[in-house]
Amino acid sequence: MERCDALAAFTEEDGALTRRFATPALGRASDAVAEWMAAAGMTVRRDAAGNLIGRYEGGDDGAGTLMLGSHLDTVRDAGRYDGALGVLVAIGAVERLAARDQRLPFALEVYAFSDEEGTRFGTAYLGSAAVAGRFEEAWLSRRDGEGTSMADALREYGCDPDALSGARRDGADLLGYVEVHIEQGPVLEEADRPVGVVEAIAGQTRFDVELRGRAGHAGTVPMESRHDALSAAAELVLAVEEAARSRPGLVATVGELTVRPGAANVIPGTARLSVDVRHGDDDARADAVAWLRGAADRIAARRGVELVTEPRFEHGAVPCAPELIEALERAVSSSGIEPLRLVSGAGHDAVQLASLASVGMLFVRCAGGVSHDPAESVAQEDVAVALEVLGELLESLADRDREVVRP
Numbered sequence: 001m002e003r004c005d006a007l008a009a010f011t012e013e014d015g016a017l018t019r020r021f022a023t024p025a026l027g028r029a030s031d032a033v034a035e036w037m038a039a040a041g042m043t044v045r046r047d048a049a050g051n052l053i054g055r056y057e058g059g060d061d062g063a064g065t066l067m068l069g070s071h072l073d074t075v076r077d078a079g080r081y082d083g084a085l086g087v088l089v090a091i092g093a094v095e096r097l098a099a100r101d102q103r104l105p106f107a108l109e110v111y112a113f114s115d116e117e118g119t120r121f122g123t124a125y126l127g128s129a130a131v132a133g134r135f136e137e138a139w140l141s142r143r144d145g146e147g148t149s150m151a152d153a154l155r156e157y158g159c160d161p162d163a164l165s166g167a168r169r170d171g172a173d174l175l176g177y178v179e180v181h182i183e184q185g186p187v188l189e190e191a192d193r194p195v196g197v198v199e200a201i202a203g204q205t206r207f208d209v210e211l212r213g214r215a216g217h218a219g220t221v222p223m224e225s226r227h228d229a230l231s232a233a234a235e236l237v238l239a240v241e242e243a244a245r246s247r248p249g250l251v252a253t254v255g256e257l258t259v260r261p262g263a264a265n266v267i268p269g270t271a272r273l274s275v276d277v278r279h280g281d282d283d284a285r286a287d288a289v290a291w292l293r294g295a296a297d298r299i300a301a302r303r304g305v306e307l308v309t310e311p312r313f314e315h316g317a318v319p320c321a322p323e324l325i326e327a328l329e330r331a332v333s334s335s336g337i338e339p340l341r342l343v344s345g346a347g348h349d350a351v352q353l354a355s356l357a358s359v360g361m362l363f364v365r366c367a368g369g370v371s372h373d374p375a376e377s378v379a380q381e382d383v384a385v386a387l388e389v390l391g392e393l394l395e396s397l398a399d400r401d402r403e404v405v406r407p
């Protein structure tokens with residue numbers, strides 16, 4: 001918990017926690033985590049995508065590697081547990097082994113991913129995508145709000161954008177990827193459980209919409225001859241809300257909205273907004289996205305504004321591996337807690353890692369389900385349970401491994 005507090009001091013903004021991909025603030029957080037990894041007996045390295053990786057060797061060279069981890073970047077004005085907690089719990093688990101001088105048969109690799117939130121460049125999972133070999137070359141020319149390209153940002157961070165393919169982790173020796181994360185929703189609190197086991201991560205579609213109307217004088221252009229881009233955007237924002245409210249299980253959000261030229265006495269000429277649509281069922285999500293595209297076309301046509309849409313990213317729902325779900329449930333039970341399964345509406349690095357290895361996730365209860373907000377909070381006792389469950393999981397996977405007779 002002290003380490004979560006310490007990491008919260010590494011921020012780009014005074015008075016708020018904002019730690020975006022490849023920023024000096026992320027570098028300082030990553031340096032602190034590297035020290036904790038080394039102190040826990042891990043060998044530490046960074047890859048070309050800015051991910052930090054600590055490796056704790058196993059006792060049996062042929063027994064493979066289990067990946068643990070989460071991300072160190074944050075949204076704007078974030079809480080201090082989203083991502084960081086999972087990295088620190090993983091290091092805590094290794095520390096406990098090291099303190100007992102214990103080696104599991106398999107090695108552990110703790111990944112502190114450099115980007116999961118996508119806050120800086122608008123496309124999420126940059127760090128884990130590189131590890132999974134799914135980093136798209138075209139992303140390098142995306143620009144942040146200050147006009148810096150991703151390629152330049154990586155160079156400034158000390159990484160070589162031309163060497164990104166080297167960040168790919170070969171999956172052949174991987175036993176799986178296990179991520180501990182705060183729940184970011186209300187389910188565990190309502191069910192009175194400190195932790196829960198994730199069965200799947202919801203699919204997401206994100207795209208940008210630009211509405212191009214006509215700017216003009218706020219005092220002279222008659223209402224009937226206006227093509228106000230913001231008024232069109234306002235209708236679209238409500239359509240996004242309607243799409244979600246009328247479909248069970250769907251959530252949809254407009255989280256970014258920019259208006260230009262942006263002056264009190266000028267009719268908005270262009271409005272640019274982001275749309276984020278999620279559902280546990282891929283067909284339900286596709287249906288909602290298609291309806292929204294139709295609604296946007298209708299709104300734009302009726303108001304005589306031009307509509308341009310641009311995809312950001314998309315992924316289908318990702319199921320966790322049944323064997324890891326069951327192993328986590330056994331670990332939860334042996335900690336004296338009745339297991340509870342839940343679906344994650346939030347995206348996680350496990351989405352990318354699922355293309356490389358079996359994935360499993362353990363959620364930790366958070367107060368009021370609040371996340372992506374500075375009020376995010378977890379109880380120390382719940383974090384202790386997560387550490388215990390992760391320790392139990394490692395022991396059980398090690399026991400299973402010891403039963404396998406290798407030639």
Ligand code: GLV
Nearest residue numbers: 117345346347348
């Ligand atoms: C990540 O936090 C996401 O689900 O947007």
Ligand code: MN
Nearest residue numbers: 075082117372
């Ligand atoms: Mn987040």
Ligand code: MN
Nearest residue numbers: 082083116348
């Ligand atoms: Mn997260």
